[in-house]
Amino acid sequence: AQKVTQAQTEISVVEKEDVTLDCVYETRDTTYYLFWYKQPPSGELVFLIRRNSFDEQNEISGRYSWNFQKSTSSFNFTITASQVVDSAVYFCALSEAYYGQNFVFGPGTRLSVLP
Amino acid sequence: GAGVSQSPRYKVAKRGQDVALRCDPISGHVSLFWYQQALGQGPEFLTYFQNEAQLDKSGLPSDRFFAERPEGSVSTLKIQRTQQEDSAVYLCASSLAGTSGDYNEQFFGPGTRLTVL
Numbered sequence: 001a002q003k004v005t006q007a008q009t010e011i012s013v014v015e016k017e018d019v020t021l022d023c024v025y026e027t028r029d030t031t032y033y034l035f036w037y038k039q040p041p042s043g044e045l046v047f048l049i050r051r052n053s054f055d056e057q058n059e060i061s062g063r064y065s066w067n068f069q070k071s072t073s074s075f076n077f078t079i080t081a082s083q084v085v086d087s088a089v090y091f092c093a094l095s096e097a098y099y100g101q102n103f104v105f106g107p108g109t110r111l112s113v114l115p
Numbered sequence: 116g117a118g119v120s121q122s123p124r125y126k127v128a129k130r131g132q133d134v135a136l137r138c139d140p141i142s143g144h145v146s147l148f149w150y151q152q153a154l155g156q157g158p159e160f161l162t163y164f165q166n167e168a169q170l171d172k173s174g175l176p177s178d179r180f181f182a183e184r185p186e187g188s189v190s191t192l193k194i195q196r197t198q199q200e201d202s203a204v205y206l207c208a209s210s211l212a213g214t215s216g217d218y219n220e221q222f223f224g225p226g227t228r229l230t231v232l
Contacts, residue, residue, distance in 0.1 A: 004157075037223075042225065043204065043225055043226050043228075044223060044224070044226070045158070045206065045223035046223075047220055047221075047222070050220060091157050091158070093157075103148070103150075103160055104160070105150075105157030105158045105159070106157050107155075107156055107157050108155075108157050
């Protein structure tokens with residue numbers, strides 16, 4: 001069975017601090033996809049990144065970086081020099097299927113960046 | 116429009132009423148997904164369409180929930196005899212689902228917030 005755990009329910013940081021959001025997943029498949037989505041107060045889910053199970057290379061995109069470690073089944077997300085606009089709920093998700101069905105989301109981490 | 120649209124954005128229903136939620140996917144997107152997001156939770160998969168075919172409805176919580184996509188574009192999620200536990204945000208997503216070998220990301224709509232009194 002698939003499962004995604006985000007142990008941090010809420011995190012508060014002061015602007016310009018770095019923050020890491022944790023994600024641990026469970027799957028029996030050897031081929032799977034991991035995602036991070038941002039959900040601002042407007043409610044729409046915004047795609048941030050996709051990673052497939054064969055690509056463990058870490059990725060950096062501006063202030064965002066992702067650390068994928070299959071050995072610990074983790075896919076953590078770090079925001080460097082956080083900004084108030086980063087305040088949102090962040091979801092980690094797992095898909096075992098090629099076309100995206102059976103998308104399993106974690107419970108989310110609410111990030112508040114204070115000025 | 117450029118993105119996935121959903122209507123209405125907000126719906127209040129009395130317990131026992133039937134409701135219909137609409138999703139307009141991105142033009143040309145083959146796959147369409149419905150999710151239910153309870154307050155403070157992550158979205159949970161309800162059902163999946165490829166064109167007009169409903170390929171997976173394993174997430175529908177009861178037989179009061181019904182989804183259709185008769186012409187392979189617009190989809191409607193219908194909930195009959197609504198109950199308070201149906202209160203949630205219902206999200207729709209679409210993806211291109213081509214055969215190029217690349218994973219097709221899901222694009223989400225803004226959701227419909229359903230409140231059952």
